[in-house]
Amino acid sequence: MASRVFCFLWYNQIMRKNNRRIIFEIILPCFSVIAGIFIYFALPKILIKTPLAPDEVSPFYPSYEGKIWRKIDGLPASPGNGNSPIYAVVVENHVDSRPLSGLSRASLVFEAPVEGGITRFLAIFSGDAEINEIGPVRSARPYFIDWADEFGGLLAHVGGSDAALEQIKNGSAPVDLNQYYKSEYFWRDEARFAPHNVYTKSELLGSAANNLKISPPTYDGWKFKEDAPLWARPEKTEIEISSPLKAYAVKWIYDRAHNNYVRYVGGKIQKDKNGPAVRAKNVVALKTDIEIIDVVTRRAIQTVGEGEATVFRDGEAIPARWKKADAKARLKFYDADGGEIIFNAGPTWIEIVSN
Numbered sequence: 001m002a003s004r005v006f007c008f009l010w011y012n013q014i015m016r017k018n019n020r021r022i023i024f025e026i027i028l029p030c031f032s033v034i035a036g037i038f039i040y041f042a043l044p045k046i047l048i049k050t051p052l053a054p055d056e057v058s059p060f061y062p063s064y065e066g067k068i069w070r071k072i073d074g075l076p077a078s079p080g081n082g083n084s085p086i087y088a089v090v091v092e093n094h095v096d097s098r099p100l101s102g103l104s105r106a107s108l109v110f111e112a113p114v115e116g117g118i119t120r121f122l123a124i125f126s127g128d129a130e131i132n133e134i135g136p137v138r139s140a141r142p143y144f145i146d147w148a149d150e151f152g153g154l155l156a157h158v159g160g161s162d163a164a165l166e167q168i169k170n171g172s173a174p175v176d177l178n179q180y181y182k183s184e185y186f187w188r189d190e191a192r193f194a195p196h197n198v199y200t201k202s203e204l205l206g207s208a209a210n211n212l213k214i215s216p217p218t219y220d221g222w223k224f225k226e227d228a229p230l231w232a233r234p235e236k237t238e239i240e241i242s243s244p245l246k247a248y249a250v251k252w253i254y255d256r257a258h259n260n261y262v263r264y265v266g267g268k269i270q271k272d273k274n275g276p277a278v279r280a281k282n283v284v285a286l287k288t289d290i291e292i293i294d295v296v297t298r299r300a301i302q303t304v305g306e307g308e309a310t311v312f313r314d315g316e317a318i319p320a321r322w323k324k325a326d327a328k329a330r331l332k333f334y335d336a337d338g339g340e341i342i343f344n345a346g347p348t349w350i351e352i353v354s355n
Contacts (some may be wrong), residue, residue, distance in 0.1 A: 034283045072126050072151075072225025073107035074345030082218045085127030086153035087205040088174065093119050094139035095247050095266075097196040103135035104276040110147050112352040113290065115297045117245040122147055127206060133273065135199035137179065137186065140164040143352075146303040146327045148174050154209055156185070158198050161298055175214050182208065220330040223342040227259045227281075228314035237315045238262075239283055241351045250351065251285050254315045260346065261312065281346030283312040284333065286322050290354040301352060308355075309333055311341050 052067040068079040070084050077084055091100060093111075108124040122144040125131060140160035140231055145167050148155045151174065158179040160168070168176050179186045185204040189197045206311060214283045237254035239261070252261040262277040265272045270278045289302040304324050311318040311333055324331045331350075 003115060012326055017309030067079065069246055070126055071219065072124065073347060077128060085217055086151035087125045087127060088148035088151065088153060088155045089123050089134050089200065090138055090140050090144055090157040091121040091123050092136050093121060094196060097136045098273060099273040101199065101273040102131050104272045105129055105131045107347055108350045110352060111349065112143060114141060117243055117248060119248055125202060129202060131202040133199055133201055136196045137198045137200055139281040140327045142167050143303050149327045149332045152217055153214060154205055156200055175212055177208055194352060223340055224345040225342045227344055233259060234315040239312055241353065256315060259314060280349040281344040281350040284348065284350045286350055286352050287355050288352060302343045313344055
C-alpha cells in the first residue's frame with residue numbers, strides 16, 4: 001500500500017513538471033505567435049473604421065449610409081445634388097490683394113504662374129456652398145479656361161489676356177461671366193484700390209447661373225475615400241513650392257491630428273479675410289511645360305496631354321501621372337500601376353510647376 005502511494009505521488013510530481021514545461025516551452029510561445037498575428041493584421045480593422053471601397057465612393061457616388069457625395073470633393077451633398085453646379089472664379093494673389101476671400105471654402109484650387117513670378121488661382125466652388133465673399137477677382141488666362149472647361153459651369157473673371165479673350169470669343173470656354181459685361185454679379189469694395197477690389201459671392205453666381213440658363217452639370221468625378229487612421233499617418237511632412245519672389249513662396253505643412261495640410265505663403269499662414277486658415281486634404285504638384293511668350297512674361301502652360309505629378313495625401317507622397325485628353329476632359333491622376341489615385345474627401349489644391 002505504501003509503495004502505491006509513493007508511486008502515485010511520484011507520478012503526479014513528474015506530470016506537474018511536464019505540464020509546466022509544456023505550458024512554458026510550447027503552449028505560451030505558440031499563443032504569443034498567434035496573438036501577434038492577430039494584433040498586427042486583425043485588430044486595426046476591428047478598432048479602426050474601414051475606409052469606403054473604391055466602388056462605393058466613385059465615380060458615381062451612390063448613397064452611402066444615407067448620404068450623397070459631391071463629385072467635386074467627395075463631401076456630403078444634399079439629396080440628388082452629387083453633381084452640384086460648379087462656379088469657377090479667377091482669384092488674384094498679388095501682395096496688394098491680400099488677404100484674399102473665399103479660398104478656404106473652395107473645393108478645388110489651381111495655382112499657376114501668370115507674370116513676373118506672381119501666381120494666380122482658379123478657385124472651383126460647389127454650387128451648394130454658401131460663400132459671402134470671393135476675391136479679389138482678376139483677369140483670365142487660357143490655361144484657367146481649360147481647367148474650368150472640365151465642369152461646364154460659370155467662369156467668373158475681370159477681362160483677360162488677349163489669348164484668353166480670343167478663346168472665350170471662339171466658344172472654347174465654359175459659360176463666360178466677365179465683370180466688364182455682367183457687372184451686376186460683382187461689386188467693388190471702395191475700401192480697397194483698383195484693380196484689387198472686385199468681389200463676388202455664391203448667391204450672385206447662383207443668380208447668374210439661373211439667369212443664363214446653364215445646363216445641369218455632367219462632369220466626371222474623381223475617386224475619394226475616408227482619412228487614413230491616426231496610427232498610419234506620419235509625424236511630419238512639408239511641401240515647398242519655390243518662387244523667385246519670397247512673397248509668393250509656398251509651403252504646405254502637414255497637420256497629423258486633422259490629416260490635412262496648412263498653407264503658408266511668404267512665410268506666414270494664409271488666412272481668408274474673414275479668418276479661417278487655408279487647408280487642403282490633398283495637395284498635388286503637377287509638372288508641365290511652361291513657356292514665357294511675351295515681354296510682360298505671360299505664360300503658355302500645357303494643360304492637355306500627360307506628365308509627371310506628385311500627390312500628397314495622408315502625409316505621404318505618391319508618384320503619379322496626370323492625364324487630360326482635351327480641354328473639356330477631366331484632369332485625372334494615376335499611380336505607378338496605372339490605377340486612378342483615390343483622394344481624401346475634402347478640398348484639393350493643385351500646384352502647377354515647370355518641368
